[in-house]
Amino acid sequence: xxxxxxxxxxxxxxxxxxxxxxxxxxxxxxxxxxxxxxxxxxxxxxxxxxxxxxxxxxxxxxxxxxxxxxxxxxxxxxxxxxxxxxxxxxxxxxxxxxxxxxxxxxxxxxxxxxxxxxxxxxxxxxxxxxxxxxxxxxxxxxxxxxxxxxxxxxxxxxxxxxxxxxxxxxxxxxxxxxxxxxxxxxxxxxxxxxxxxxxxxxxxxxxxxxxxxxxxxxxxxxxxxxxxxxxxxxxxxxxxxxxxxxxxxxxxxxxxxxxxxxxxxxxxxxxxxxxxxxxxxxxxxx
Amino acid sequence: xxxxxxxxxxxxxxxxxxxxxxxxxxxxxxxxxxxxxxxxxxxxxxxxxxxxxxxxxxxxxxxxxxxxxxxxxxxxxxxxxxxxxxxxxxxxxxxxxxxxxxxxxxxxxxxxxxxxxxxxxxxxxxxxxxxxxxxxxxxxxxxxxxxxxxxxxxxxxxxxxxxxxxxxxxxxxxxxxxxxxxxxxxxxxxxxxxxxxxxxxxxxxxxxxxxxxxxxxxxxxxxxxxxxxxxxxxxxxxxxxxxxxxxxxxxxxxxx
Numbered sequence: 001x002x003x004x005x006x007x008x009x010x011x012x013x014x015x016x017x018x019x020x021x022x023x024x025x026x027x028x029x030x031x032x033x034x035x036x037x038x039x040x041x042x043x044x045x046x047x048x049x050x051x052x053x054x055x056x057x058x059x060x061x062x063x064x065x066x067x068x069x070x071x072x073x074x075x076x077x078x079x080x081x082x083x084x085x086x087x088x089x090x091x092x093x094x095x096x097x098x099x100x101x102x103x104x105x106x107x108x109x110x111x112x113x114x115x116x117x118x119x120x121x122x123x124x125x126x127x128x129x130x131x132x133x134x135x136x137x138x139x140x141x142x143x144x145x146x147x148x149x150x151x152x153x154x155x156x157x158x159x160x161x162x163x164x165x166x167x168x169x170x171x172x173x174x175x176x177x178x179x180x181x182x183x184x185x186x187x188x189x190x191x192x193x194x195x196x197x198x199x200x201x202x203x204x205x206x207x208x209x210x211x212x213x214x215x216x217x218x219x220x221x222x223x224x225x226x227x228x229x230x231x232x233x234x235x236x237x238x239x240x241x242x243x244x245x246x247x248x249x250x251x252x253x254x255x256x257x258x259x260x261x262x263x264x265x266x267x268x269x270x271x272x273x274x275x276x277x278x279x280x281x282x283x284x285x286x
Numbered sequence: 287x288x289x290x291x292x293x294x295x296x297x298x299x300x301x302x303x304x305x306x307x308x309x310x311x312x313x314x315x316x317x318x319x320x321x322x323x324x325x326x327x328x329x330x331x332x333x334x335x336x337x338x339x340x341x342x343x344x345x346x347x348x349x350x351x352x353x354x355x356x357x358x359x360x361x362x363x364x365x366x367x368x369x370x371x372x373x374x375x376x377x378x379x380x381x382x383x384x385x386x387x388x389x390x391x392x393x394x395x396x397x398x399x400x401x402x403x404x405x406x407x408x409x410x411x412x413x414x415x416x417x418x419x420x421x422x423x424x425x426x427x428x429x430x431x432x433x434x435x436x437x438x439x440x441x442x443x444x445x446x447x448x449x450x451x452x453x454x455x456x457x458x459x460x461x462x463x464x465x466x467x468x469x470x471x472x473x474x475x476x477x478x479x480x481x482x483x484x485x486x487x488x489x490x491x492x493x494x495x496x497x498x499x500x501x502x503x504x505x506x507x508x509x510x511x512x513x514x515x516x517x518x519x520x521x522x523x524x525x526x527x528x529x530x531x532x533x534x535x536x537x538x539x540x541x542x
Contacts, residue, residue, distance in 0.1 A: 055414070056416040063351060067417070120311070120314075121310065122308070128320065130537065131537075219334070219541060223501075225339070227345050
């Protein structure tokens with residue numbers, strides 16, 4: 001039977017469960033498109049953002065830069081052994097040679113905030129980093145606004161993303177389940193659990209808004225148009241610091257997201273975000 | 287088996303990421319990519335001006351916000367024989383030529399510039415690198431100088447030519463220059479500044495006169511200005527992109 005090897009392969013890859021199962025349409029087309037555009041944007045924005053950060057690898061709090069008291073800095077100290085990378089966070093100093101503060105570019109140890117493999121473009125090139133960053137910032141914002149409009153007007157937000165009272169009551173149990181790597185199965189896998197709802201809601205509607213607004217606050221023309229932004233974020237340098245924290249919160253979310261996708265069925269999850277189709281274990285009547 | 291699969295996947299994705307990275311770096315070196323990405327600047331400029339309009343003011347601060355040490359960037363001293371002679375003389379013979387598409391070309395001495403009505407503003411200087419410093423600037427609104435020179439109908443941009451040579455020793459001289467469009471040039475906070483924090487402008491900040499364009503990034507604010515030219519477009523001037531750093535790939539629109 002020619003169908004058999006294909007079936008075995010699909011099972012081995014985890015595309016379909018071994019037991020009884022059926023397929024469920026999990027993600028609307030617009031959600032899938034927005035998801036992948038967003039994923040691409042975040043990669044470009046993070047790496048070009050680190051390139052821009054490297055032009056002055058220090059963060060401050062307040063209206064302007066108090067150069068002697070950065071909140072965080074990635075600096076290089078020149079010693080007999082070459083550059084030593086020092087990461088300073090508040091009163092603490094760490095030797096981060098090779099990664100932060102000082103790292104190799106074409107085999108030569110250089111003073112640079114983030115290493116070459118983390119920045120776009122790789123070499124120090126602020127003008128180009130800004131070009132990439134602003135181009136993808138526009139795409140990120142337009143894609144985000146379209147998704148927001150769809151989620152709010154189309155009911156995706158209230159139906160799937162906003163946690164209900166019952167959801168919140170189940171929060172402790174859900175945390176315990178996640179810690180034991182026990183994920184919802186059958187009918188329960190058809191909707192997001194409360195931790196997913198909270199994570200997606202916060203990332204899409206809070207973190208997304210924050211990173212765009214703090215980005216705009218760094219623009220001197222936007223500050224003349226909307227000076228309230230400065231008041232909200234406590235000044236341009238605070239906004240820059242919050243922008244940086246948001247960027248790494250996105251990275252943190254991404255890492256947890258990827259781990260969860262892998263632990264709860266890599267290929268099934270991946271397929272559902274590409275074709276929309278998600279395999280549910282058990283019979284249709286649960 | 288599962289371990290191998292994961293190991294393979296990790297290696298494959300790391301490889302793909304590395305490929306994407308080096309791909310993007312080499313893409314950055316292609317002119318059409320930079321040109322395409324630069325198109326976004328037009329969108330940004332139009333969108334920002336939709337919000338900001340011609341007259342919105344950059345935030346002004348109080349005396350206690352002034353940085354104890356205002357960081358200087360770019361050229362710290364033009365150091366040419368000519369400039370050194372002017373500096374030794376307290377810039378008494380420094381002149382700012384105003385020409386191009388104007389009905390009445392001017393040649394202003396520092397005394398004449400100082401005799402014009404002035405504006406003092408405590409504003410935040412934002413470097414393209416990311417840092418900010420707050421200082422108190424005094425100078426002549428550029429609008430008044432332009433009004434005195436009477437720009438012609440086809441005037442679009444104001445060019446600023448400076449006394450600092452940016453090239454390495456031995457190379458052909460390339461003096462710093464910058465440009466603003468008329469909208470930004472006649473903004474009430476756009477000054478030909480000759481004082482910082484109540485003192486004559488220090489050499490590292492562009493003595494005797496520098497531009498302040500408070501809704502723009504620092505590189506737009508040319509220092510050591512010796513000539514102002516009103517033009518219709520700047521495609522034929524130097525690298526053709528409207529400024530020294532613009533010719534090196536930086537955006538002409540410096541509002542973000």
